[in-house]
Amino acid sequence: MCWWGSIEMSIELKMPALSPTMEEGTLAKWLVKEGDTVKSGDILAEIETDKATMEFEAVDEGTITRILVAEGTDGVKVGTVIATIAGEGEDTATAPAEAAKAAESAPPAAAPAAEAAAPKKAESGTSKLASDKAAVTADPAIPAGTEMVKTTVREALRDAMAEEMRADGRVFVMGEEVAQYQGAYKVTQGLLDEFGDKRVIDTPITEYGFAGVGTGAAMGGLKPIVEFMTFNFAMQAIDHIINSAAKTNYMSGGQMRCPVVFRGPNGAASRVGAQHSQNYGPWYAAVPGLIVIAPYDAADAKGLLKAAIRTDDPVVFLENELLYGRSFEVPKIDDFVLPIGKARIVREGKDVTIVSYSIGVGLALEAAETLAGEGIEAEVIDLRTLRPLDRETVLRSLAKTNRMVVVEEGWPVCSISSEIMAIAMEEGFDDLDAPVLRVTNEDVPLPYAANLEKLALVDADRVVKAARQVCYK
Amino acid sequence: MARATRPTSRQPAARKSPARSNAPAAAAAAAAEPAIPNRERPAQPERYEASKEELLGFYQQMLLIRRFEERAGQLYGLGLIGGFCHLYIGQEAVAVGLQSALEAGKDSVITGYRDHGHMLAYGIDPKVIMAELTGRQAGISKGKGGSMHMFSVEHKFYGGHGIVGAQVSLGTGLAFKHKYEGDGGVCMAYFGDGAANQGQVYESLNMAELWKLPIIYVIENNQYAMGTSVARSSAEDQLYRRGESFRVPGIQVDGMDVLAVRGAAEEALAWVRAGKGPIVLELKTYRYRGHSMSDPAKYRTREEVQSVRDNSDPIEHAKKELEAMGVTEDALKEIEKEIRARVAEAADFAEQSPEPEGGELYTDVLVGQY
Numbered sequence: 001m002c003w004w005g006s007i008e009m010s011i012e013l014k015m016p017a018l019s020p021t022m023e024e025g026t027l028a029k030w031l032v033k034e035g036d037t038v039k040s041g042d043i044l045a046e047i048e049t050d051k052a053t054m055e056f057e058a059v060d061e062g063t064i065t066r067i068l069v070a071e072g073t074d075g076v077k078v079g080t081v082i083a084t085i086a087g088e089g090e091d092t093a094t095a096p097a098e099a100a101k102a103a104e105s106a107p108p109a110a111a112p113a114a115e116a117a118a119p120k121k122a123e124s125g126t127s128k129l130a131s132d133k134a135a136v137t138a139d140p141a142i143p144a145g146t147e148m149v150k151t152t153v154r155e156a157l158r159d160a161m162a163e164e165m166r167a168d169g170r171v172f173v174m175g176e177e178v179a180q181y182q183g184a185y186k187v188t189q190g191l192l193d194e195f196g197d198k199r200v201i202d203t204p205i206t207e208y209g210f211a212g213v214g215t216g217a218a219m220g221g222l223k224p225i226v227e228f229m230t231f232n233f234a235m236q237a238i239d240h241i242i243n244s245a246a247k248t249n250y251m252s253g254g255q256m257r258c259p260v261v262f263r264g265p266n267g268a269a270s271r272v273g274a275q276h277s278q279n280y281g282p283w284y285a286a287v288p289g290l291i292v293i294a295p296y297d298a299a300d301a302k303g304l305l306k307a308a309i310r311t312d313d314p315v316v317f318l319e320n321e322l323l324y325g326r327s328f329e330v331p332k333i334d335d336f337v338l339p340i341g342k343a344r345i346v347r348e349g350k351d352v353t354i355v356s357y358s359i360g361v362g363l364a365l366e367a368a369e370t371l372a373g374e375g376i377e378a379e380v381i382d383l384r385t386l387r388p389l390d391r392e393t394v395l396r397s398l399a400k401t402n403r404m405v406v407v408e409e410g411w412p413v414c415s416i417s418s419e420i421m422a423i424a425m426e427e428g429f430d431d432l433d434a435p436v437l438r439v440t441n442e443d444v445p446l447p448y449a450a451n452l453e454k455l456a457l458v459d460a461d462r463v464v465k466a467a468r469q470v471c472y473k
Numbered sequence: 474m475a476r477a478t479r480p481t482s483r484q485p486a487a488r489k490s491p492a493r494s495n496a497p498a499a500a501a502a503a504a505a506e507p508a509i510p511n512r513e514r515p516a517q518p519e520r521y522e523a524s525k526e527e528l529l530g531f532y533q534q535m536l537l538i539r540r541f542e543e544r545a546g547q548l549y550g551l552g553l554i555g556g557f558c559h560l561y562i563g564q565e566a567v568a569v570g571l572q573s574a575l576e577a578g579k580d581s582v583i584t585g586y587r588d589h590g591h592m593l594a595y596g597i598d599p600k601v602i603m604a605e606l607t608g609r610q611a612g613i614s615k616g617k618g619g620s621m622h623m624f625s626v627e628h629k630f631y632g633g634h635g636i637v638g639a640q641v642s643l644g645t646g647l648a649f650k651h652k653y654e655g656d657g658g659v660c661m662a663y664f665g666d667g668a669a670n671q672g673q674v675y676e677s678l679n680m681a682e683l684w685k686l687p688i689i690y691v692i693e694n695n696q697y698a699m700g701t702s703v704a705r706s707s708a709e710d711q712l713y714r715r716g717e718s719f720r721v722p723g724i725q726v727d728g729m730d731v732l733a734v735r736g737a738a739e740e741a742l743a744w745v746r747a748g749k750g751p752i753v754l755e756l757k758t759y760r761y762r763g764h765s766m767s768d769p770a771k772y773r774t775r776e777e778v779q780s781v782r783d784n785s786d787p788i789e790h791a792k793k794e795l796e797a798m799g800v801t802e803d804a805l806k807e808i809e810k811e812i813r814a815r816v817a818e819a820a821d822f823a824e825q826s827p828e829p830e831g832g833e834l835y836t837d838v839l840v841g842q843y
Contacts, residue, residue, distance in 0.1 A: 212646060213643075217653070220631070220647045222650050224646075244634070251622040251624070252624040252632075255614075255625070256626050291843070313840050
């Protein structure tokens with residue numbers, strides 16, 4: 001991608017995006033100063049986001065004329081002009097002292113004109129997915145008056161692993177880039193420093209192999225956390241997850257345990273195309289012998305990951321890349337562990353029940369807000385655990401509202417939505433005043449083009465429409 | 474450097490398995506130079522010098538496996554054992570020779586679905602194994618695993634895995650555990666010539682060498698992956714070399730001679746226990762029966778099977794050596810009688826034990842209550 005926009009006499013260097021979802025970052029360090037001559041490939045600066053640090057390279061030759069954003073500046077919006085460069089033969093006479101002054105006085109957002117001139121950025125369909133809507137109803141598992149700390153989902157997951165590793169020497173983490181690189185998505189950031197390379201282990205790119213190694217280590221009595229860079233890659237390892245891990249206890253008549261946690265991001269990421277964008281929740285939730293957890297907010301991510309590490313059963317723990325950077329309130333409790341297999345009412349209502357999990361919960365909460373404006377009080381349920389499924393909470397809510405919509409960022413066929421609908425049919429038929437509807441992704445491989453991606457993915461508007469429909473409004 | 478085990482002078486000259494005549498392993502190995510000649514390699518194993526008592530012990534164990542498997546075959550024919558049932562007849566020297574060198578309670582063993590022999594060689598009660606084959610409550614997996622899925626955590630026997638090759642990475646995980654906990658244990662992971670072509674074997678070899686894990690990869694080369702011979706399935710048919718590209722050394726062993734097997738086990742264990750990382754042992758062996766009970770084994774001739782039985786049978790071989798050591802025919806007959814009685818007892822137990830209660834269907838799916 002080209003970050004260079006040419007204006008008279010000089011070229012503007014703009015804050016680059018390091019990923020399709022990046023909106024802003026920190027200009028950590030300048031490696032050049034005004035007056036320096038640079039050529040293509042020279043490293044100009046280091047840019048940081050919460051998940052990565054990247055070097056920013058020169059693409060053309062020239063002389064740095066002005067540095068407009070000082071190093072150490074946080075919250076620099078993507079597209080902001082951070083420096084200018086003059087090509088060969090151009091006027092480089094700008095006095096460095098004057099430029100420095102300009103840099104000090106130029107706040108990061110002070111380049112609206114340049115931003116406007118930037119090429120139109122195609123907006124990913126996932127921009128509508130990544131809501132950070134928080135639960136309206138307090139979690140009954142958290143005592144009233146508990147101090148809450150804003151924490152990203154990423155940090156919450158890391159904290160859960162670190163706490164469990166401190167508490168139990170058998171717990172270790174393995175996966176691609178989990179140690180020295182600090183995690184491909186920075187979820188394992190800092191673990192290597194604290195626990196060393198015996199317990200934070202970089203593997204080769206060898207999913208089938210290391211999933212087997214983790215499973216075997218669990219059979220031997222250790223408590224491995226196996227990170228998949230994304231669950232798309234776990235397809236290579238699904239044999240060990242299902243045939244080796246899930247069935248061990250049963251096939252051994254209960255004598256051989258397999259307490260392994262397989263975790264990593266799941267579901268659609270932004271603009272990564274069909275092979276990197278799928279929700280495996282329904283796949284794993286179909287398998288007896290597995291626990292499948294898919295949290296939405298940071299508190300659940302922490303409390304449930306700790307529970308997952310502690311249980312003696314094999315767990316598939318499905319995270320979501322688009323949620324990693326979102327912040328939520330996490331209770332400041334010494335050992336915050338949540339129960340596996342319990343859904344949570346994240347917003348109470350009486351007119352319609354919206355059931356969802358993972359990133360769909362944000363959409364459900366967003367839709368509930370819109371619906372409230374129209375006089376429809378939606379009750380939102382976050383399933384949190386997909387297997388075993390908390391049928392009771394779902395059915396109790398259905399008995400109260402008599403109407404139900406299921407929201408799932410995933411395919412519709414043979415899905416968690418299908419399962420919830422079947423449960424409503426089999427066990428809640430008398431409570432239904434309308435057919436249950438599901439709002440899911442379209443039944444196609446996820447396309448790359450931004451507009452098509454947007455068409456394929458669930459959004460809050462569709463949830464609102466479905467809710468109105470079941471309410472006959 | 475030649476890695477193939479040649480029959481020693483102590484072996485009867487007539488013993489020549491078709492395995493070796495099919496694949497002139499020794500000659501081929503002699504021609505191949507190691508990729509990095511100055512790399513340390515395990516020494517050529519010596520045939521194990523067993524005392525009379527030791528060899529008697531091996532003989533008894535091999536005979537137990539043989540008679541147990543014959544009985545299992547009969548019970549299968551009677552419909553008392555269902556599904557897949559893979560017999561170990563012909564391969565007895567491998568499990569007995571190798572596992573006799575392990576330390577019980579310290580070293581772990583894992584294998585594929587042809588697992589009865591490895592369990593018996595690890596001293597697991599034949600009654601609970603046979604009762605598992607008949608699908609009874611008293612079976613080692615409460616009747617819920619069957620022939621291919623048996624485990625004994627107590628004996629550090631970790632299965633019994635039905636997916637070809639899965640045990641190789643699982644075993645690498647067990648070795649990881651030995652190293653992580655520093656318990657001094659070694660994992661012995663068995664797999665066949667068929668599994669040797671699975672990708673995860675190489676993923677495992679790579680990690681095991683990278684992390685110097687204490688594991689012995691045992692390739693039981695019985696010449697046929699179900700109906701496909703090694704020659705038809707393996708571009709490199711000298712399977713002991715399969716670790717070379719990961720710097721994992723390999724030794725080829727006569728798997729029909731329990732003392733040659735035991736000797737190789739000693740060498741491999743010395744290598745692994747010294748912290749030098751994994752090692753591959755290729756045991757050239759032969760299964761007399763079909764791949765499973767339902768395999769008529771049309772892919773090989775009767776003569777081929779008969780020739781191995783006549784010339785290379787591991788039990789007959791041990792018997793001759795025992796006789797040469799002065800063990801009387803009566804003493805050997807007495808052993809035979811005892812073993813037949815044990816197997817009969819196991820079979821009776823397996824037939825008479827009740828099937829699992831219906832409620833057992835729902836137990837052991839998960840450990841926790843959620």
